[in-house]
Amino acid sequence: MRFGVVVFPGTWSDCDFHYVISEVIRQPVKYVWHRDRNLADLDCVVLPGGFSYGDYLRAGAVAGKSPVVEALRDFVANGGYVLGSCNGFQILCEAGMLPGVLMRNECLQYRCQSTNLLVENVETPFTRGLRAGQVLTMPISHGEGKYYADVPTLAALKARQGIVFRYATADGQVVKAANPN
Structure with a gap:
């Protein structure tokens, strides 16, 4: 490639x-x-x-x-x-x-830290070697990382498996507290 x-x-x-x-x-x-x-x-x-x-x-x-x-x-x-x-x-x-926008982090602060991502979609060229449900610890570094899309757009993304990763706890729970944005 x-x-x-x-x-x-x-x-x-x-x-x-x-x-x-x-x-x-x-x-x-x-x-x-x-x-x-x-x-x-x-x-x-x-x-x-x-x-x-x-x-x-x-x-x-x-x-x-x-x-x-x-x-x-x-x-x-x-x-x-x-x-x-x-x-x-x-x-x-x-x-x-790509649909949606990225906005200022809710905390209004720049974030530079490790965070957990839950693998949602393994049917992409970039995620084929991963397992659905796997939790990755990845670095983040941004002040505008809060993704926003309206409800119909999010529904369309979910329907076509367009959500590849989600913020999660170390054990794979998708909860608001796991999202650093």
Whole structure:
């Protein structure tokens, strides 16, 4: 699989993703500049974390209008895979490629900690090696990580198994207290 890691002004985890893809999973990877429009030689595009364009306006709002994100629409329509992490997920929501929005954490504080995620869907290219019901401990780092979608949108996501992970306790209970946002 050929990967591209997008670099926006303000991105900070692009090097981490590049390293993991090239050195850990040993797949071909290249950097893709935010002004690039040609994604034809890639199978998967990664939108990493950081503060794209300084997150002026809102997290991911400016990047969501960039040339590479416009090209990403055709890439996805033609079967390409996309992974949005942190600011990358926010960019996908701002671009309208994912439903819902990310808002300020309820506590109004930046969160940088480990948290538990319950694996809900193992039928994606990114989760096939996991077990449904498995609990992963993962790092989070964000101030705008509170996902919001209206009731019909959430129902549609559930119906098509579009919810891949949920915040949970260490024993897999999905409760409000387990959500750090």
